[in-house]
Structures are given as structure tokens and as C-alpha cells.
Amino acid sequence: MDKILVGLKRAVDYNVRVRVRNDGSGVETDGVKMSINPFDEIALEEALRIKERGEASEVIVVSIGPAEAQQQLRTGLAMGADRAILVESSESIDPLDRARVFLELINREQPGLVILGKQAIDDDNNQTGQMLAAIWDRPQASFASKVELNGDSARVTREVDAGLETIEIDLPAVITTDLRLNEPRYVKLPDIMKAKKKPLDQVPLAEFKIERSPALEETFFEPPSARQKGVMVNDVAGLVSALKDKGLI
Amino acid sequence: MAKVLIIAEHDGTELNPSTAKCVTCAAQLPEADITIAVFSNSPGAVASQAATIESVNRVLAVADDSSEHALAATLAPQIVALMGDYDYAFGPSTTFGKDLMPRVAALAGVNQISDIMSVEGSHTFKRPVYAGNAIVTVKAPDGHPVVATVRTASWPAAGTGNSASVEEIANNAAVPSHTRFVELQSGKSDRPDLQTAARVVSGGRALGSSENFDIIYALADKLDAGVGASRAAVDAGYVPNDMQVGQTGKIIAPELYVAIGISGAIQHLTGIKDAGTIVAINKDEEAPIFDVADIGLVGDLFSIVPELTDAL
Ligand SMILES: Cc1cc2nc3c(=O)[nH]c(=O)nc-3n(C[C@H](O)[C@H](O)[C@H](O)COP(=O)(O)OP(=O)(O)OC[C@H]3O[C@@H](n4cnc5c(N)ncnc54)[C@H](O)[C@@H]3O)c2cc1C
Numbered sequence: 001m002d003k004i005l006v007g008l009k010r011a012v013d014y015n016v017r018v019r020v021r022n023d024g025s026g027v028e029t030d031g032v033k034m035s036i037n038p039f040d041e042i043a044l045e046e047a048l049r050i051k052e053r054g055e056a057s058e059v060i061v062v063s064i065g066p067a068e069a070q071q072q073l074r075t076g077l078a079m080g081a082d083r084a085i086l087v088e089s090s091e092s093i094d095p096l097d098r099a100r101v102f103l104e105l106i107n108r109e110q111p112g113l114v115i116l117g118k119q120a121i122d123d124d125n126n127q128t129g130q131m132l133a134a135i136w137d138r139p140q141a142s143f144a145s146k147v148e149l150n151g152d153s154a155r156v157t158r159e160v161d162a163g164l165e166t167i168e169i170d171l172p173a174v175i176t177t178d179l180r181l182n183e184p185r186y187v188k189l190p191d192i193m194k195a196k197k198k199p200l201d202q203v204p205l206a207e208f209k210i211e212r213s214p215a216l217e218e219t220f221f222e223p224p225s226a227r228q229k230g231v232m233v234n235d236v237a238g239l240v241s242a243l244k245d246k247g248l249i
Numbered sequence: 250m251a252k253v254l255i256i257a258e259h260d261g262t263e264l265n266p267s268t269a270k271c272v273t274c275a276a277q278l279p280e281a282d283i284t285i286a287v288f289s290n291s292p293g294a295v296a297s298q299a300a301t302i303e304s305v306n307r308v309l310a311v312a313d314d315s316s317e318h319a320l321a322a323t324l325a326p327q328i329v330a331l332m333g334d335y336d337y338a339f340g341p342s343t344t345f346g347k348d349l350m351p352r353v354a355a356l357a358g359v360n361q362i363s364d365i366m367s368v369e370g371s372h373t374f375k376r377p378v379y380a381g382n383a384i385v386t387v388k389a390p391d392g393h394p395v396v397a398t399v400r401t402a403s404w405p406a407a408g409t410g411n412s413a414s415v416e417e418i419a420n421n422a423a424v425p426s427h428t429r430f431v432e433l434q435s436g437k438s439d440r441p442d443l444q445t446a447a448r449v450v451s452g453g454r455a456l457g458s459s460e461n462f463d464i465i466y467a468l469a470d471k472l473d474a475g476v477g478a479s480r481a482a483v484d485a486g487y488v489p490n491d492m493q494v495g496q497t498g499k500i501i502a503p504e505l506y507v508a509i510g511i512s513g514a515i516q517h518l519t520g521i522k523d524a525g526t527i528v529a530i531n532k533d534e535e536a537p538i539f540d541v542a543d544i545g546l547v548g549d550l551f552s553i554v555p556e557l558t559d560a561l
Binding site for chain 1: 321382388448540
């Protein structure tokens with residue numbers, strides 16, 4: 001296959017304990033560490049491994065987001081992607097519109113495979129990959145923990161509630177990654193230097209002329225209800241009697 | 250009237266309890282009229298189970314050979330073909346619904362509301378974001394169908410005792426052949442199902458091996474509990490993936506949750522926020538799991554767990 005398209009979303013780092021703003025307008029992002037969404041890093045690693053096995057010739061990383069998402073794309077280039085496209089927009093974009101942007105990029109680039117993270121750890125939506133597969137009218141293999149390419153088709157093992165499901169899909173297709181698909185490589189310093197010379201195209205979202213879907217409106221953010229602080233017991237006897245007091249045994 | 254289509258989750262013979270949880274959520278909509286659709290190559294048995302769920306007005310049994318296994322690519326066009334008559338399409342936020350419903354939403358031209366925790370009005374819902382560290386109120390646009398997944402841990406299952414009508418209908422939608430089921434590897438166990446068990450015992454990285462997990466199973470069996478695990482325990486291969494609890498595993502709400510040798514990372518805690526009582530056993534008194542535990546015991550799990558199992 002010729003090209004693989006990979007999505008890299010700029011998201012709050014997974015180690016950050018996010019705080020809701022007092023006025024309920026959102027979560028505090030000022031001065032907060034931002035990273036590649038962890039599932040997208042796994043998506044890129046998988047694409048790179050496919051290319052390194054000689055099963056693809058080019059890996060293109062795409063981010064839809066603010067100008068600062070260049071940082072995440074540069075990291076992706078340092079990991080080994082060949083080029084990057086930033087579809088720039090400072091407003092929030094619903095998943096279906098993200099899927100429509102990806103579809104437009106698919107029409108331009110004609111990739112044999114699109115790999116996205118199964119969810120972004122900010123909005124936790126878990127939608128974009130499935131939506132893209134739907135409007136592209138192609139197969140989806142979501143929550144992948146193993147991918148095997150066989151020419152015009154792929155065998156994908158998916159992490160499902162009942163265990164591990166294997167499906168066969170015709171290519172081109174959309175795959176979304178689960179955590180156990182692979183362990184992303186670390187970026188080395190010389191690679192960061194090399195990445196500076198790799199192409200990064202910046203295109204304003206407006207240039208895509210996609211039809212915007214009816215928008216969801218996020219009206220108010222609040223912290224979750226806190227759990228009451230509990231009691232500490234000293235030994236197993238104490239634990240057993242605390243459980244008995246609560247009528248649990 | 251709010252006409253709701255709920256997509257039944259099932260394995261061909263048994264209706265999954267997540268469906269009755271979707272019904273409870275849908276029944277909160279003003280003037281809800283609820284239809285459950287069962288897609289299968291032979292939907293009869295599952296459709297009769299669905300018809301017993303309270304608040305359900307009717308069940309549609311849609312037979313098609315392509316529906317022998319639940320594949321999003323083949324189910325989504327069949328659902329969209331029915332949706333003209335409905336204002337809402339709901340599925341559970343299990344891996345079945347998470348895979349399927351966004352494909353339905355995109356074909357219907359709308360965004361999806363993921364993981365409904367509460368219904369605030371006909372088009373207004375609350376849902377968790379940032380691993381449950383924030384709850385956002387979301388309004389879906391008027392004049393468009395609402396496609397959503399229902400966060401199963403937030404809703405009790407609707408009761409049974411109903412006898413709604415079952416209508417058999419034929420599928421007229423074209424289904425693609427580009428996606429084919431190969432196999433399902435399932436670690437069948439006689440223990441209570443993790444997602445519906447009233448009690449759950451979970452082990453973390455501290456267990457150190459799959460052999461050592463036997464002390465977790467022994468305690469679980471004494472308590473008649475389901476067994477879960479942290480991501481670290483699954484990644485290390487001590488237990489299979491379907492036991493992972495958390496942001497990217499299963500979100501559960503048992504009456505009793507016992508976390509053993511689990512530190513309490515936010516991604517794990519988001520999976521157990523709705524548990525009734527949380528018990529934590531950890532040798533590190535500073536472990537964040539103790540911030541959310543109702544009962545905490547500091548010490549070595551390898552002596553505490555067998556002692557507890559004997560004491561019960
Ligand atoms: C995108 C993303 C998604 C994630 N999703 C999930 C998820 O869904 N679920 C999940 O669980 N994690 C998830 N994680 C991982 C999470 O961040 C933690 O790494 C993981 O939960 C840690 O597992 P643990 O508590 O078993 O291990 P550790 O954090 O290593 O904790 C082990 C604990 O055992 C205690 N211990 C050690 N020896 C003993 C002993 N002898 N007796 C008693 N206590 C002992 C230690 O004090 C420690 O607290 C995710 C991470 C990312 C980045």
C-alpha cells in the first residue's frame with residue numbers, strides 16, 4: 001500500500017489532574033501540559049511498524065486543531081512520520097466535522113489505511129473513527145489490539161467486553177487503536193533535529209469547505225460529586241466488622 | 250411524544266442487561282415511547298426477553314442473515330433505515346454500542362452524545378469528560394434525531410413483568426460484505442459478570458503473576474464476586490483484557506468494590522466512581538486509592554487477602 005493516514009490530537013497530558021473553571025465555562029487549560037493523545041501515539045507507532053515491514057511507503061500525520069498542535073505534529077515527525085498536515089482551527093470541532101475533514105484528506109491523498117486513536121482523553125467521545133468509516137462507506141475495526149495486513153484485506157483483533165474478537169476487513173479501511181496494540185517508541189534527539197526539515201503543511205479549516213453538522217452545545221462544566229472520606233481499619237478483623245456494619249457480608 | 254429506538258445488545262440467545270439500563274435512561278425523556286429493536290439472524294428468543302422489560306411499548310425483531318454477528322458495518326444501515334420514525338436512537342456504552350452508534354449517527358448526519366449520565370430535558374444531557382474529572386451538560390440540536398450511548402453504570406436495569414408486542418419485520422437496507430466476523434475468544438467463567446456483579450474484587454500490578462492472582466479468585470469466590478483488574482495487571486499478562494476496569498476498560502457500579510494492590514490512578518478510579526462501598530488494601534498508606542476508599546487497610550496483600558478469605 002502507498003500511504004497511511006494517522007490522526008494526532010493535541011490533548012491535555014494524561015498525568016494532569018484537570019480542574020473545572022469556577023464559572024463552569026470549561027476546564028483549566030492555561031499552563032497545563034499538552035501532549036499527543038496517548039491512543040494516537042499508538043496509532044502512529046502501528047503505522048510506522050507497517051511501513052518498516054515494507055507494507056506501506058509513506059506515513060502522513062494529521063492534526064485538526066489550534067496552531068500549537070504543530071508541536072504534536074513535530075513530535076510525530078520525530079517518531080518517524082514522513083510529513084504532516086495541520087488543519088488549523090481555534091474553535092471546537094464536533095466529531096462528525098472532524099470525520100468530514102478526514103474524508104476530504106482521504107480524497108486528496110488516497111491512503112490505503114487510516115489509523116486513529118479509539119478515543120481522545122479530553123472529550124472521551126470515542127466517535128471519530130467510526131464516523132469516518134461510515135461516511136467513507138468503508139470498514140471499521142475499532143479498539144484494535146492486533147493488526148495483520150494481507151494484501152487487499154486485514155485481520156484485526158479487537159478488545160471487546162466479551163474478550164477478543166477477530167474480524168476481517170477489506171482495504172482501504174479505518175482502524176482505531178486500543179492500549180495494547182503496541183508500545184510507542186521514544187523520540188531520540190537526532191530525530192527531533194531531522195524532523196525540523198520534514199514538511200508540515202498548514203491549511204485553515206475554512207479552506208476545506210466542509211458542510212458543518214448540526215452542532216452539540218456544551219453549556220456548563222462541573223466537577224463530579226466527591227466521595228466521602230472513609231475510615232481506616234488496622235487489621236482483617238477490623239475490616240470484617242466494618243463490612244458487617246455496612247451489611248455487606 | 251419522544252419516540253425512542255433502543256438497539257438491543259445480545260449474543261444471539263441472551264439479551265445483555267445493558268439494554269434494560271438504556272430503557273431506564275430513555276424512560277426519563279418527557280413522554281417517552283420506547284421501541285427495542287433486535288437485529289439477529291434469528292431474533293425470536295431475544296425479542297421475547299426484550300418484551301418483558303417494563304416501560305417498553307413494542308419490540309421489533311429484524312431478521313437478516315448478515316446479523317448473525319453484531320458488526321457495526323452491517324447493523325448501522327439497517328438501523329438508519331428504521332430511524333425515520335424515531336426522534337432518538339440509543340445504545341449502551343459497552344464496546345458493542347461504542348462501536349456501533351457513532352456509525353449510525355454519522356449516517357444520520359448528526360453528532361453523537363456519548364455516555365449519558367443523566368437526562369436534563371428533551372435534548373439536554375450530562376456526560377463525563379476528562380476521565381470523569383469533569384461533567385459537562387450538552388444540548389443536542391432541535392429538529393434532528395438524537396443518537397446517543399447510555400453510560401450503563403449510571404442507570405439501574407428496568408424491571409421485568411411487561412409483555413410488549415413483538416413485531417417481526419424484514420430488513421430492506423443493503424448491507425455491505427466488506428467486514429467479516431472471524432472468531433470470538435472469550436474466557437468463559439462461572440463467576441458473576443464483571444459489568445453486572447453486585448460485588449467485585451480487583452487486583453493490580455502488585456499481584457506480580459497470574460499464579461498469584463489465585464488469591465484474588467479465592468476471595469472473590471467467598472464473596473460470590475466478579476473479578477476485575479487494573480490496566481497494569483492486564484498489560485503484564487496476569488489476566489485477560491476483558492477484566493480491565495477504568496476509563497478505557499469497563500465502567501462498573503457494584504455495591505462492593507475491593508481494590509487489592511491497586512494504586513488508584515485517575516484512569517482506574519473513573520471506572521469505579523459509582524461503586525457503593527470501596528475497600529482498598531495497599532501497603533502504601535499514601536496511595537491515592539485511599540482518598541476514595543470507604544474502608545482502607547494498609548498492609549501486605551499476600552498476608553491480608555488469604556487471612557480475609559479465611560475469616561469470611
Ligand atoms: C490513556 C490511558 C488509559 C488508561 N486506562 C486505564 C484503565 O482503564 N484502567 C486502569 O486501571 N488503568 C488505566 N491506565 C493506567 C493507569 O494510569 C495506571 O498506570 C494503572 O491503573 C496502574 O495500575 P496498578 O494500580 O495496578 O499499578 P501501580 O500503579 O504500579 O500500583 C501498584 C500498587 O500496589 C501496591 N503494592 C505493591 N506491593 C504490594 C503488596 N505486597 N501489598 C499491598 N500493596 C502492594 C503499591 O503500593 C501500589 O500502590 C490508563 C493509562 C493511560 C495513559
